[in-house]
Amino acid sequence: MLTIPVALTRVIVKFAPFFSQRVWAHTQVLIVGAVLAPGKRTVTAVLRVMGLSQEGQFQKHHRVLNRARWSSVTVARVLLGLVVRAFVPVGPIVIGIADTLERRRGAKIKAKGIYRDPVRSSRSHMVKASGLRWLCAMVLAEIPWAGRVWALPFLTALCPSERYHQQRGQRHKTLPEWAGQLLGLIHRWLPGREGIVVADSSYAVIELLQEVSDTTDMSLITRLRLDAALYDPAPPRLPGQNGRPHKKGDRRPTLQQVRSDAQTKWEPVRVNNWYRGGVRTVEVCPDTAVWYHSGLPPVPIRWVLIRDPHNEFEPQGPALHPACVHASPDLGLVRAPLDDGSDL
Numbered sequence: 168m169l170t171i172p173v174a175l176t177r178v179i180v181k182f183a184p185f186f187s188q189r190v191w192a193h194t195q196v197l198i199v200g201a202v203l204a205p206g207k208r209t210v211t212a213v214l215r216v217m218g219l220s221q222e223g224q225f226q227k228h229h230r231v232l233n234r235a236r237w238s239s240v241t242v243a244r245v246l247l248g249l250v251v252r253a254f255v256p257v258g259p260i261v262i263g264i265a266d267t268l269e270r271r272r273g274a275k276i277k278a279k280g281i282y283r284d285p286v287r288s289s290r291s292h293m294v295k296a297s298g299l300r301w302l303c304a305m306v307l308a309e310i311p312w313a314g315r316v317w318a319l320p321f322l323t324a325l326c327p328s329e330r331y332h333q334q335r336g337q338r339h340k341t342l343p344e345w346a347g348q349l350l351g352l353i354h355r356w357l358p359g360r361e362g363i364v365v366a367d368s369s370y371a372v373i374e375l376l377q378e379v380s381d382t383t384d385m386s387l388i389t390r391l392r393l394d395a396a397l398y399d400p401a402p403p404r405l406p407g408q409n410g411r412p413h414k415k416g417d418r419r420p421t422l423q424q425v426r427s428d429a430q431t432k433w434e435p436v437r438v439n440n441w442y443r444g445g446v447r448t449v450e451v452c453p454d455t456a457v458w459y460h461s462g463l464p465p466v467p468i469r470w471v472l473i474r475d476p477h478n479e480f481e482p483q484g485p486a487l488h489p490a491c492v493h494a495s496p497d498l499g500l501v502r503a504p505l506d507d508g509s510d511l
Contacts (some may be wrong), residue, residue: 169196169217180243192236193228194344219345243322244356247306250319251357254308261307261362262353264346264370266326270298300326302345304353307365315440319448324349343372354382363388373458391470393423397456402465415459425452426472433474450474 169192171179181199186194200213210229210319214220222228222455241463251260268282276299302325324345332339338349350364361384368390379387399416433450441447451470459465 169199171195171199175199176200178249181249182242185241185245186235186237190231190237195229195380197228197231240322240352247321247353247356248310250306251360252323254310254319255306255356259363260357261363261365263305263307263365264302264349265367266300266302266307266369268296268298269298270296273298278325278327278331280330300328300342301494302349304328304349306507322349322352335367343370343375346370347378349376350379350385350387351382354385360384360388361430365389368392373460373463373466376458376468380466391422391458391468393426394421395458396460397421398465400457401465414465415457419456420468422472435476448476450476461500 179195182194182198183191196217196219197210197213197491201208204212204216206212210225214222214225214228215231219225228317236403239503254438255261255346268284271279279297279299280298281295284294287294287296304322305315305320307318308324309315309321326340326342326345329339346366353362364379364385364387366387366389370387371389376387378387401413401415403420420428431452433452435448436451437446437448439446442447450473453468453469455469456466458468
């Protein structure tokens with residue numbers, strides 16, 4: 168009979184109501200083994216580290232994942248609550264979203280597709296890989312005993328390929344659409360808590376930024392294209408004015424033009440723990456604007472250009488990071504510089 172330490176029992180017992188009694192007996196083995204197993208957390212590795220490598224009915228543990236009926240979304244909600252209470256009891260919750268590629272082969276693996284390999288690809292050379300694409304949501308929390316920020320995943324969603332949906336006559340959902348659905352769940356799971364979502368440039372999409380702007384207590388920080396079309400806010404509607412209301416104002420210079428302009432004012436900012444290199448002084452150029460594209464809703468954003476005055480970002484490239492774009496429901500359209508590096 169499996170004996171679980173009391174400290175671990177107090178945590179995993181919160182998941183017991185979501186499994187039947189027979190399934191829960193095997194689920195405890197998988198949970199404890201996943202904590203102890205080094206390397207890949209496969210069912211085989213879990214059984215081996217738990218001393219059950221010669222188990223005659225080993226398939227029962229596999230059936231917890233491929234046959235038993237339980238809600239992974241409900242389990243993810245409980246897991247998020249445990250992580251938040253343990254590591255972020257107060258203050259804003261920083262959540263990272265990123266997609267990863269699982270290289271799987273087999274005749275029964277239908278949702279796989281061909282994607283860009285993020286590990287073996289570079290800026291000048293693209294390598295394709297076949298596998299399953301997963302979208303993962305993680306709590307980014309500073310771990311005191313580790314001295315750094317850890318990504319603690321709590322929710323993962325499978326994003327099938329476009330061919331998979333076409334073969335079944337279903338509407339294909341893009342990666343930003345999946346991200347919007349996950350963020351909607353997280354927003355409902357954390358009522359009254361401020362959430363700051365961090366993502367890469369794949370999620371710098373007007374529709375996704377608009378969804379975040381329409382919610383309360385949630386912001387999205389991502390990277391913006393240097394040639395994005397930015398505008399002034401729409402002018403106020405005059406009394407008796409005919410026609411549709413304006414969605415935007417005059418066109419502004421692109422971020423590429425702002426970067427190249429000698430008249431651009433850069434402000435020094437001290438950033439702590441800059442890529443694990445301690446304190447670094449960088450220069451920023453912040454502003455607000457309206458990001459607009461024909462046929463899409465206008466989105467008010469705050470953008471920040473970052474550059475290194477010592478030219479140490481890239482020895483053979485321009486000393487500038489891509490622009491960061493920040494969209495939130497309480498973002499005003501008044502031009503205001505950042506007070507510190509907290510919004511970077």
